[in-house]
Amino acid sequence: MPHRPGHRTRRAIIAIPFLAAILLAMRLDRGPVRASSDATHPGFVLRDQTAAAGIDFVHHRPSFDPKIAGVEPHVAALGASVSVTDFDGDGWPDVYFTNSRFGEPNALYRNKGNGTFEDVAGAAGVADLNEPGEGVSMGAVWGDFDNDGREDLLVYRYGYLSLFRNVDGKHFQDVTAPAGLHRWMNSNGAIWLDYDRDGLLDLYVTAYFRSDIDLWHLTTTRIMHNSFEFATNGGKNLLFHNVGGKFEDVTDQMGVGSTRWTLAASSADFNGDGWPDIYLANDYGPEELYLNDHGRRFQLTTAGLESESKSGMSVTLGDAFNRGRLDAFVTNISERGYIFQNNNLRVNEMSGSHRFRNVAEGAIADAGWAWGAQFGDLNNDGANELFVANGFISANRNRSYWYAMSKIAGANGRLFEDAATWPAFGDASLSGYEPSRVYLNRGVAGWVDVAKKVGANDLYDGRAVALADLSNRGTVDVVVANQNQPAVLYRDFPDSANHWIAFKLIGTRSNRSAIGAEVLIEAGDLKQRRVIDGGSGFASQNDRRLHFGLGSHEWVDRAVIQWPSGAQQTVVRPQIDRLVTITEPER
Amino acid sequence: MADATRTTTIDGNAVSRAWQRTSKIDPRYLIAFLITLVLVAAQLRYHMLGSYDRLVLALVVCTGTEALLSWFDRGKFVNLLSAYISGISLTLLIKPQGGALWPFALGGFLAISSKYVLKYRDNHLWNPTNFAISALLLAAPDRVSVLSHQFGNDLTTNLVIWIFGLIIAARVGVLHITLTYVASFLVLNGARALALGQPVMPEIAPITGPMYQLFVFFMITDPRTVVRGRRRQIVVAILIAIMEMLIRFASDQGWPLPTAFSAAPAFLALAIVGPVAKWLDLRRLGVQR
Numbered sequence: 001m002p003h004r005p006g007h008r009t010r011r012a013i014i015a016i017p018f019l020a021a022i023l024l025a026m027r028l029d030r031g032p033v034r035a036s037s038d039a040t041h042p043g044f045v046l047r048d049q050t051a052a053a054g055i056d057f058v059h060h061r062p063s064f065d066p067k068i069a070g071v072e073p074h075v076a077a078l079g080a081s082v083s084v085t086d087f088d089g090d091g092w093p094d095v096y097f098t099n100s101r102f103g104e105p106n107a108l109y110r111n112k113g114n115g116t117f118e119d120v121a122g123a124a125g126v127a128d129l130n131e132p133g134e135g136v137s138m139g140a141v142w143g144d145f146d147n148d149g150r151e152d153l154l155v156y157r158y159g160y161l162s163l164f165r166n167v168d169g170k171h172f173q174d175v176t177a178p179a180g181l182h183r184w185m186n187s188n189g190a191i192w193l194d195y196d197r198d199g200l201l202d203l204y205v206t207a208y209f210r211s212d213i214d215l216w217h218l219t220t221t222r223i224m225h226n227s228f229e230f231a232t233n234g235g236k237n238l239l240f241h242n243v244g245g246k247f248e249d250v251t252d253q254m255g256v257g258s259t260r261w262t263l264a265a266s267s268a269d270f271n272g273d274g275w276p277d278i279y280l281a282n283d284y285g286p287e288e289l290y291l292n293d294h295g296r297r298f299q300l301t302t303a304g305l306e307s308e309s310k311s312g313m314s315v316t317l318g319d320a321f322n323r324g325r326l327d328a329f330v331t332n333i334s335e336r337g338y339i340f341q342n343n344n345l346r347v348n349e350m351s352g353s354h355r356f357r358n359v360a361e362g363a364i365a366d367a368g369w370a371w372g373a374q375f376g377d378l379n380n381d382g383a384n385e386l387f388v389a390n391g392f393i394s395a396n397r398n399r400s401y402w403y404a405m406s407k408i409a410g411a412n413g414r415l416f417e418d419a420a421t422w423p424a425f426g427d428a429s430l431s432g433y434e435p436s437r438v439y440l441n442r443g444v445a446g447w448v449d450v451a452k453k454v455g456a457n458d459l460y461d462g463r464a465v466a467l468a469d470l471s472n473r474g475t476v477d478v479v480v481a482n483q484n485q486p487a488v489l490y491r492d493f494p495d496s497a498n499h500w501i502a503f504k505l506i507g508t509r510s511n512r513s514a515i516g517a518e519v520l521i522e523a524g525d526l527k528q529r530r531v532i533d534g535g536s537g538f539a540s541q542n543d544r545r546l547h548f549g550l551g552s553h554e555w556v557d558r559a560v561i562q563w564p565s566g567a568q569q570t571v572v573r574p575q576i577d578r579l580v581t582i583t584e585p586e587r
Numbered sequence: 588m589a590d591a592t593r594t595t596t597i598d599g600n601a602v603s604r605a606w607q608r609t610s611k612i613d614p615r616y617l618i619a620f621l622i623t624l625v626l627v628a629a630q631l632r633y634h635m636l637g638s639y640d641r642l643v644l645a646l647v648v649c650t651g652t653e654a655l656l657s658w659f660d661r662g663k664f665v666n667l668l669s670a671y672i673s674g675i676s677l678t679l680l681i682k683p684q685g686g687a688l689w690p691f692a693l694g695g696f697l698a699i700s701s702k703y704v705l706k707y708r709d710n711h712l713w714n715p716t717n718f719a720i721s722a723l724l725l726a727a728p729d730r731v732s733v734l735s736h737q738f739g740n741d742l743t744t745n746l747v748i749w750i751f752g753l754i755i756a757a758r759v760g761v762l763h764i765t766l767t768y769v770a771s772f773l774v775l776n777g778a779r780a781l782a783l784g785q786p787v788m789p790e791i792a793p794i795t796g797p798m799y800q801l802f803v804f805f806m807i808t809d810p811r812t813v814v815r816g817r818r819r820q821i822v823v824a825i826l827i828a829i830m831e832m833l834i835r836f837a838s839d840q841g842w843p844l845p846t847a848f849s850a851a852p853a854f855l856a857l858a859i860v861g862p863v864a865k866w867l868d869l870r871r872l873g874v875q876r
Contacts, residue, residue, distance in 0.1 A: 007660065010659060010660050011660070011703065011704060011706070013659075014656060014659070014660065014700055014703045014704055015704045017696070017700065018696075018697070018700040018701070018703075018704045021693050021696050021697050021700070022697065022722060022726055024693060025690075025693050025697075025722070025723055025726040025727045025731075026726045026727065028689060028693075028727060028730060029727035029728065029729050029730050030729075226740070227740040227741065228740055229633065229740065230633065230741070286634075306634060307634045307637070307638075308634065308637055334684065335732075336728055336729045336732075336846065337724070337728040337729075337732055337845075337846030337847065337849075337850050338732055338846070338849075338850050339682065339732050340682050340683060340684040340685070340731075340732050342684065342685055342686060360685070360686070361685045361687075362685050363685075364685075365684065365685030365686060366684050366685055398841065399841060402849070402850075403838045403839075403849040403850075404789065406793075406849065406850060407789050407790065407792055407793050408789050408792050409796075410740075410792075410793050410795075410796025410797065410798050410799070411740065411789075411792030411793060411795045411796055412740055412741075412742055412745060412792070412795040412796075413740035413741065413742070414742065415788060415789075415792050415795070416740075416792070421786065421788045421789060421792075422789065423785065423786065423789045424786075
């Protein structure tokens with residue numbers, strides 16, 4: 001075919017935008033064209049005061065049956081957890097860490113009130129929980145299941161559950177068997193919630209590997225997920241109903257027995273009907289939302305969550321945009337060049353469209369291989385920041401498992417369900433040496449990572465994050481449990497010009513811990529909601545006390561408390577810059 | 588028994604006639620049908636798109652660029668079917684950071700404009716989608732990744748796509764390319780695993796995944812960019828598999844290649860071998876299309 005005249009010229013003209021497109025792609029690879037402007041003044045700093053506080057906890061990962069030695073670094077990559085409560089009732093939050101190797105103790109750091117801690121786990125009877133035949137700890141949650149005013153402790157394991165009753169604020173008694181909880185589960189998460197509003201805390205325990213698997217005595221190596229996106233061959237989550245201190249398995253009756261490799265659960269009343277719902281972050285699958293039908297049964301609803309199947313690592317709840325609603329932030333996996341699953345910031349629109357809408361984009365969407373995360377107002381400006389722990393396996397810096405992972409991740413599920421078919425890990429890293437992210441909330445301008453600027457510089461394999469005002473200063477300190485590595489305490493130093501208020505709630509008709517209670521504050525144009533969690537993020541639990549930053553607001557018009565019992569209470573003009581204790585009205 | 592035989596014969600004739608009728612269909616329509624089938628199945632069953640805006644954007648940019656450049660370059664509007672195929676392929680394959688849309692726009696433009704810029708004797712050398720994906724992976728590895736696992740790692744979905752894909756590849760006359768590449772992949776990477784003392788299954792596992800389904804049915808068999816002649820096509824398919832095996836070997840050894848090579852070795856292998864083979868082929872033929 002003869003060319004039209006001037007075809008060389010036209011080709012050259014087309015080549016100009018063609019080359020420009022390649023150059024533009026290279027430019028966009030370096031990040032946003034416009035740099036964020038107000039990230040230079042985050043309004044707070046985080047200081048690593050782990051050693052100064054006397055916290056010397058180091059997590060140790062487990063070892064399993066040699067049949068799965070090739071993938072052991074992957075299977076054994078969980079177990080570092082942190083949960084906060086005031087177990088001795090002295091007004092100072094204490095911190096519990098779990099360990100995951102036989103013979104290595106868990107730690108209960110009692111807050112001495114002077115900025116330092118002492119490990120009292122041994123004396124309290126909650127240290128030596130990692131024994132052959134019993135399993136290894138994967139995490140713990142605090143809750144006053146018997147409403148005696150003292151926080152009790154549930155430890156979940158790859159192994160048997162353990163429930164410890166807080167006897168006197170100093171010692172714990174193992175009541176697992178009489179409570180009916182002597183169950184073998186390969187669990188990575190649990191939450192307390194009062195799903196039937198009877199005033200007693202019930203328990204939802206998530207399962208990862210199937211519960212018939214003993215990772216130390218394997219009868220088969222077909223223990224892995226059968227899909228990287230829609231796996232349903234995980235362990236079955238269980239719901240236990242608290243009947244006066246004894247726990248009955250009501251999983252099937254209540255319809256919450258997901259087998260989707262759940263890594264984390266959170267609970268709150270998402271649709272405003274007064275009943276606590278359950279939100280699950282599932283590895284190798286879509287998130288799940290179970291709506292509570294008046295305590296009679298849970299209904300699995302899609303709510304827009306089915307549109308993206310990723311690898312949910314954790315779920316935390318917070319009012320991301322000060323709308324007076326609890327939104328959900330779910331972490332996922334991203335690795336440059338290989339995969340961008342992207343984190344989800346799901347805005348709660350349940351009261352309108354009955355859906356959650358994912359609005360994560362830009363920096364907040366990609367934190368790396370993200371694990372535990374928590375919402376907290378680190379600068380007390382009235383808007384929530386997000387602290388996200390990152391990194392999976394830090395080993396040989398020069399060997400990455402990602403190439404090996406890419407071979408099997410695209411394969412048929414029958415192949416990689418068998419752990420024996422996985423390429424051996426050796427000493428490879430997998431998304432290792434990743435920094436934590438601290439996302440500054442700039443409202444409509446989006447979120448920007450200020451971790452380096454504020455001082456969160458560690459490169460540990462972060463797993464669990466818990467927030468607490470450990471020194472009762474009106475701040476949000478950050479405790480991070482790192483896998484196979486030391487724990488870190490970042491003390492928060494916000495701008496002193498900002499005001500704050502915190503609430504300690506005591507249930508009467510509701511469970512004494514007030515888990516599930518929500519507080520909505522209104523201060524001029526500022527409106528924000530928080531919930532007392534019975535477990536949040538990944539393998540973690542925040543301080544019971546709810547902390548609100550107020551910015552320049554010098555008063556709070558009112559605080560509306562929605563108690564788990566269904567009662568609503570309004571406190572007008574509570575005093576600010578202090579902890580306000582509120583007891584639920586008896587009637 | 589006799590009736591059964593007759594029925595079988597009648598059915599056989601009907602199938603044969605239907606098969607014959609498909610020979611009158613432009614191969615591009617068959618390929619477009621297959622890629623649409625893949626897209627619809629993936630979305631309905633696995634919600635793999637994430638959002639429809641990326642699909643719309645990729646299709647608009649691909650077809651718009653094709654229409655504009657064909658008019659500008661040739662003075663007429665060409666059939667937009669191949670642009671449609673590129674748009675769907677890019678939507679399926681590109682996985683951007685943070686849900687960004689620009690990779691779909693830039694990818695679409697690069698795919699189509701490459702046909703008008705990277706030419707030899709009036710033939711484009713790269714499969715458009717292969718070029719765009721490879722360029723994005725190399726130019727923007729921090730923002731763009733390629734489909735690595737999708738479709739639920741599910742055997743049923745894989746089988747459906749393989750069955751339709753093989754039928755259409757046979758009809759379009761490129762089945763030998765697909766089969767040669769698959770056989771070469773299995774042999775070469777099995778041998779590589781044995782030579783390196785690695786388990787064989789993980790090394791041949793990728794061929795069961797959706798990225799390779801798209802690769803063997805839509806990229807390596809692109810009628811416009813394959814060489815002429817059945818025997819030469821078989822040789823090129825083997826060469827592509829060898830190049831991929833070498834890339835994988837380099838990744839095994841931890842050589843400092845760009846991540847794109849480890850993440851999408853098949854795409855990079857085609858991007859390297861395909862244009863060279865096509866250029867040599869065109870040079871040999873010495874004709875202009």
